[in-house]
Amino acid sequence: MRKTGIDIIGDAPWGTHFCQFYRARRDLTSILVPYFKAGLENNEFCMWVTSAPLTDRQAKSSLRRAMPEFDDYVDRGQIEVLPYSEWYLKGGTFDMDRVLTGWLEKLEKALARGFEGLRLTGNTAWLEKGDWKDFTDYEEAVNSVIGKHRMMALCTYSLDRCTGTEILDVLRNHQFALIRNEKGWDLIEASSLKEARERVKQTERRYQTLFNAMSEGFAVHEIICDAQGKPCDYRFLEVNPAFENLTGLKAEQVVGRTVRQVLPGIEPSWIETYGKVALSGQPAYFEQRTDSLQRDFGVIAYAPADRHFATLFLDVTDRRRREAELKKTNLRLDILSETASQLLRTESPEAVVESLCRKVMEFMNCQVFFNYLVDEGKQQLHLNAYAGIPEDEARRVEWLDLGAAVCGRAAVQGRSIVCANIRERSEPGTERVKSYGLQAYACHPLIS
Numbered sequence: 001m002r003k004t005g006i007d008i009i010g011d012a013p014w015g016t017h018f019c020q021f022y023r024a025r026r027d028l029t030s031i032l033v034p035y036f037k038a039g040l041e042n043n044e045f046c047m048w049v050t051s052a053p054l055t056d057r058q059a060k061s062s063l064r065r066a067m068p069e070f071d072d073y074v075d076r077g078q079i080e081v082l083p084y085s086e087w088y089l090k091g092g093t094f095d096m097d098r099v100l101t102g103w104l105e106k107l108e109k110a111l112a113r114g115f116e117g118l119r120l121t122g123n124t125a126w127l128e129k130g131d132w133k134d135f136t137d138y139e140e141a142v143n144s145v146i147g148k149h150r151m152m153a154l155c156t157y158s159l160d161r162c163t164g165t166e167i168l169d170v171l172r173n174h175q176f177a178l179i180r181n182e183k184g185w186d187l188i189e190a191s192s193l194k195e196a197r198e199r200v201k202q203t204e205r206r207y208q209t210l211f212n213a214m215s216e217g218f219a220v221h222e223i224i225c226d227a228q229g230k231p232c233d234y235r236f237l238e239v240n241p242a243f244e245n246l247t248g249l250k251a252e253q254v255v256g257r258t259v260r261q262v263l264p265g266i267e268p269s270w271i272e273t274y275g276k277v278a279l280s281g282q283p284a285y286f287e288q289r290t291d292s293l294q295r296d297f298g299v300i301a302y303a304p305a306d307r308h309f310a311t312l313f314l315d316v317t318d319r320r321r322r323e324a325e326l327k328k329t330n331l332r333l334d335i336l337s338e339t340a341s342q343l344l345r346t347e348s349p350e351a352v353v354e355s356l357c358r359k360v361m362e363f364m365n366c367q368v369f370f371n372y373l374v375d376e377g378k379q380q381l382h383l384n385a386y387a388g389i390p391e392d393e394a395r396r397v398e399w400l401d402l403g404a405a406v407c408g409r410a411a412v413q414g415r416s417i418v419c420a421n422i423r424e425r426s427e428p429g430t431e432r433v434k435s436y437g438l439q440a441y442a443c444h445p446l447i448s
Helices: 025-041 056-066 070-075 096-112 129-146 164-172 191-213 241-247 268-280 317-345 349-363 391-396 405-413
Strands: 017-022 045-050 079-083 118-123 151-158 176-180 185-189 217-225 231-239 284-290 295-302 308-315 369-375 380-387 399-401 417-419 441-443
Touching (some): 017 025, 025 045, 025 056, 056 079, 096 118, 096 129, 217 268, 231 268, 241 308, 268 284, 268 308, 349 380, 405 417, 405 441
Antiparallel strands (some): 176 185, 217 231, 217 308
8 A cells, every 4th residue: 555645545555546627727737746745655656747827837836845855866866747738738749558658667667776666647628629538538548547557647737627427537537536625635536436335344344353363373565675676575465374483573663664674684585586576476385494583484585566575474483394304214214224224234344344433423413423343352442444534643542541530440340421511511531522622522322
């Protein structure tokens, strides 16, 4: 929804095409100045095509009085104010196709520059009676064009210049009309539009019930692109209660704000993926971790409207954790099975120990391992295989006395010894492994 700046209307969606019947210049400025002020303040590209009784210079002056920063918007090319002769009658004649194409080209350039869409108005006071039929055909065509794009149009008609039949033509080609009475502005809607609005309200009530009751997280967003048209951020427009429960983010914290404001550490891949959905219209399903929330989510994303995307997601953190644990357990069982099989098949167990130990080392994410064999004659341990230490260090620890160091103690006692936090605690026999920069050390006798 976009802010129209007009109190009696409030917010309106892209694709809104409405009109104003006026009698005097002040009628025009009282509606069009707040209309464009809202558009400029909400990053929209604006075009005001003027005609009597208001010139382009007078229109700019009116905007400047209401917005001291108006010239800043002009300087950065966010608004154009020009007379009807330079738009509707360019080349001396009115050409419906040229005008419609011109609006679409303006919209395309605006979006490429990072604006949210196109807000426009045109005054029809220049129309001659002979042009009326062509212009009503144009207004009918405008409905089909504007309804498909990020555009909002307000057409202005002089009430004193319109016959009763012409007023009906205008009302038929616009969603609603503004007309001043003694107390202020009135909103006139066609009966078909009133019926459509009621159907929409009923649909919205059903949607809201489902929206609030569903257990899946649901959110609607608007993609934000940089000057090159590349997605760089997105804004939260609506979230349901399940979204709050799953993410811990409350609606009042996120709605209206961008994801980079809410989660400064958001991974760029999220924005890239959602940008593709919003700009291409192609839906996507994926599972991804959000480090800033420390959660894994399964996400269905689709584009409900141009440059928008909606997400339906579940917290899959526990499921993925269980899958990882199961995978680790299966790998552990595979290693144990392979180890037992190889040891039973070989006549020289010491020959296969190194490859087996390396697999165990990788599985447990260890940095160093030693495999010692007991030399009964010398009553010492002899280094059979190792990894993670230099060769010269291996030569220094090639022989260990039984009972010396952790390995020697484990061999004598015939049991496993685990030393944790050895850099912070004093454990007997751990002086040498401390020098390797290790934090923990475990020794297990393969044969007791």
